[in-house]
Amino acid sequence: MDLSIFGYQFMQNAILSAFLGGIACATVGVFVVLMHMPFIGVCMAHAAFAGALLGLWLGFNPLVGAFTFSLLSAAIIGPLADRGELSPETSLGVIFSLMLGLAFLFMGLMPGTKSGALELLWGSILTNTRSDIIFLGIVTIVVVGLVFVFYKEIQATIFHRDMALSVGLPATLILYGVLFLTGATITASLRSIGGLLIFSLILNPAAAAYQLTYSMKRMFLLSAGFGVLSGWTGLLISYLFNIPSGATIVVTSSVIFMIAAIFSPKRKVKGWQEKQVSEE
Amino acid sequence: MRATVLNIEDAVVSYREDIALRGVSLKVKSEEFVGIIGPNGAGKTTLLTIVNGLGKLLSGRVWVLGDYLTLSNSHSLRKKVGYVPQVENIDPRMPMNVREVVMIGRYGLLGLLRKPGKHDWEIVDEMLELVGMTHLAQRPIGHLSGGEQQRVAIARCLAQEPELFLLDEPTASLDWKAQTEILELVKRIHDSRRLTTLFVTHDLSCLPVACDRVVLMKEGLIWSEGSPNELLTDGNLSRLYDMPISVVEKRRRETILV
Numbered sequence: 001m002d003l004s005i006f007g008y009q010f011m012q013n014a015i016l017s018a019f020l021g022g023i024a025c026a027t028v029g030v031f032v033v034l035m036h037m038p039f040i041g042v043c044m045a046h047a048a049f050a051g052a053l054l055g056l057w058l059g060f061n062p063l064v065g066a067f068t069f070s071l072l073s074a075a076i077i078g079p080l081a082d083r084g085e086l087s088p089e090t091s092l093g094v095i096f097s098l099m100l101g102l103a104f105l106f107m108g109l110m111p112g113t114k115s116g117a118l119e120l121l122w123g124s125i126l127t128n129t130r131s132d133i134i135f136l137g138i139v140t141i142v143v144v145g146l147v148f149v150f151y152k153e154i155q156a157t158i159f160h161r162d163m164a165l166s167v168g169l170p171a172t173l174i175l176y177g178v179l180f181l182t183g184a185t186i187t188a189s190l191r192s193i194g195g196l197l198i199f200s201l202i203l204n205p206a207a208a209a210y211q212l213t214y215s216m217k218r219m220f221l222l223s224a225g226f227g228v229l230s231g232w233t234g235l236l237i238s239y240l241f242n243i244p245s246g247a248t249i250v251v252t253s254s255v256i257f258m259i260a261a262i263f264s265p266k267r268k269v270k271g272w273q274e275k276q277v278s279e280e
Numbered sequence: 281m282r283a284t285v286l287n288i289e290d291a292v293v294s295y296r297e298d299i300a301l302r303g304v305s306l307k308v309k310s311e312e313f314v315g316i317i318g319p320n321g322a323g324k325t326t327l328l329t330i331v332n333g334l335g336k337l338l339s340g341r342v343w344v345l346g347d348y349l350t351l352s353n354s355h356s357l358r359k360k361v362g363y364v365p366q367v368e369n370i371d372p373r374m375p376m377n378v379r380e381v382v383m384i385g386r387y388g389l390l391g392l393l394r395k396p397g398k399h400d401w402e403i404v405d406e407m408l409e410l411v412g413m414t415h416l417a418q419r420p421i422g423h424l425s426g427g428e429q430q431r432v433a434i435a436r437c438l439a440q441e442p443e444l445f446l447l448d449e450p451t452a453s454l455d456w457k458a459q460t461e462i463l464e465l466v467k468r469i470h471d472s473r474r475l476t477t478l479f480v481t482h483d484l485s486c487l488p489v490a491c492d493r494v495v496l497m498k499e500g501l502i503w504s505e506g507s508p509n510e511l512l513t514d515g516n517l518s519r520l521y522d523m524p525i526s527v528v529e530k531r532r533r534e535t536i537l538v
Contacts, residue, residue, distance in 0.1 A: 034374070036371075149393065152384075152387050152395065153387065155376070155384075156384045156387050159381065159421075162334065163363075163384065163436075165334055166358060166363040167358065167384060167385055167387055168355050168356065168358040168359040168387075210373065210375070213375055214373075214375050214377065216376055216380075219375045266372075
């Protein structure tokens with residue numbers, strides 16, 4: 001195999017982007033999976049995509065549009081999830097379809113070639129610039145740093161929000177903080193992975209890690225590992241077979257999830273319990 | 281004369297169109313064991329949530345452990361109020377074990393940026409011992425039975441080292457044996473740790489006879505309060521639950537009060 005390609009600057013940028021994006025997305029994914037809000041993440045990803053297209057159309061920085069839109073959607077969705085009395089899926093569905101509609105509206109209104117728009121749709125990790133990587137790097141460090149610093153508050157909020165509140169933790173603030181981080185991560189990874197695909201890189205590594213461990217710390221680590229593995233393997237496959245990298249990264253992460261699900265010890269919860277009981 | 285630790289003054293709480301509390305006043309003294317009973321929807325749970333500041337008052341005031349609850353002090357006052365919410369289904373795959381869940385009780389006291397130390401883990405283990413769950417300490421929380429979950433919730437609450445002990449239907453959805461055990465446990469804890477306890481239940485057979493005082497609630501109001509023996513008459517209960525006296529008598533004969 002000719003690996004001289006890895007000597008090129010654009011490939012090194014791509015490898016670094018996959019590493020950073022994999023960690024940030026997979027870390028946010030742990031929240032999404034454990035707080036049972038996958039639909040919120042999908043919604044925010046599509047909002048980011050719509051916002052980026054608005055930026056492209058009107059000629060301002062697409063990432064600013066993406067961040068604003070995903071935070072706006074989080075501001076609408078947050079209170080829905082916060083009340084949590086009724087299932088918020090219906091309202092989320094409305095917002096989700098609105099965002100997709102807006103995205104295609106902006107794309108239609110855009111004059112000239114649509115290649116920039118399509119890039120945001122599918123992602124193109126190979127054209128990442130230094131400034132993209134710096135932005136992604138900052139977001140990744142902030143996400144990982146905040147998880148590290150506020151681990152116990154996050155853990156309690158994930159477990160049971162009212163309980164976290166009742167012991168005196170600012171659980172509502174933590175919830176909105178998590179939504180904010182999700183928006184920032186989606187925005188920073190948008191150019192690499194693409195608006196339609198980013199969500200699988202958030203969900204799949206965390207979902208795979210969720211199958212494999214009963215320790216939350218280990219779940220964060222495993223998820224980040226799977227995120228980076230998906231990014232790198234996807235990049236390699238993309239290069240070897242000359243196919244879009246966003247797609248190969250997402251398919252790789254799905255395959256990792258499937259393998260984890262098949263070998264999950266949690267699918268045999270009953271058997272595991274019986275084993276424990278007989279040991280006692 | 282024991283000091284008053286909780287004073288609810290004319291509390292009104294409303295969820296959208298429904299009024300959950302319509303002007304409730306209640307004083308509780310230190311180390312008192314108050315049983316709150318009433319049919320579903322009487323406002324019992326809401327009464328507990330205004331004591332720890334999770335419920336929002338429309339009007340009225342709540343004085344807890346020396347201060348009136350406000351938006352700004354509710355976080356710090358909550359640390360002194362232990363709350364055991366109604367049992368909810370916990371994700372069986374939740375990646376946390378029993379010991380970690382009990383530790384959550386210490387988190388508020390620890391404050392931001394501080395990690396649990398040896399002393400905190402010692403308290404957690406002591407509480408697990410107290411509720412008889414030491415043997416399941418490493419078990420994933422989602423694998424426990426309803427009665428075991430309830431014991432963990434109580435241990436978590438005690439790890440907080442609260443002064444007020446609020447329990448919301450701690451025996452609901454448990455079998456008869458588990459109910460009896462939880463009631464005995466709560467009573468033992470109340471006595472040994474000299475707590476002030478508010479115990480909510482809709483099920484009369486789950487009201488500990490150890491109650492110093494019983495509060496009967498119906499339709500968002502305190503309907504009556506007094507000592508268990510004089511208040512819990514067939515006539516009162518028949519009016520509280522809108523059931524004929526004959527049915528109440530039959531039910532009470534069938535259940536043995538603990």
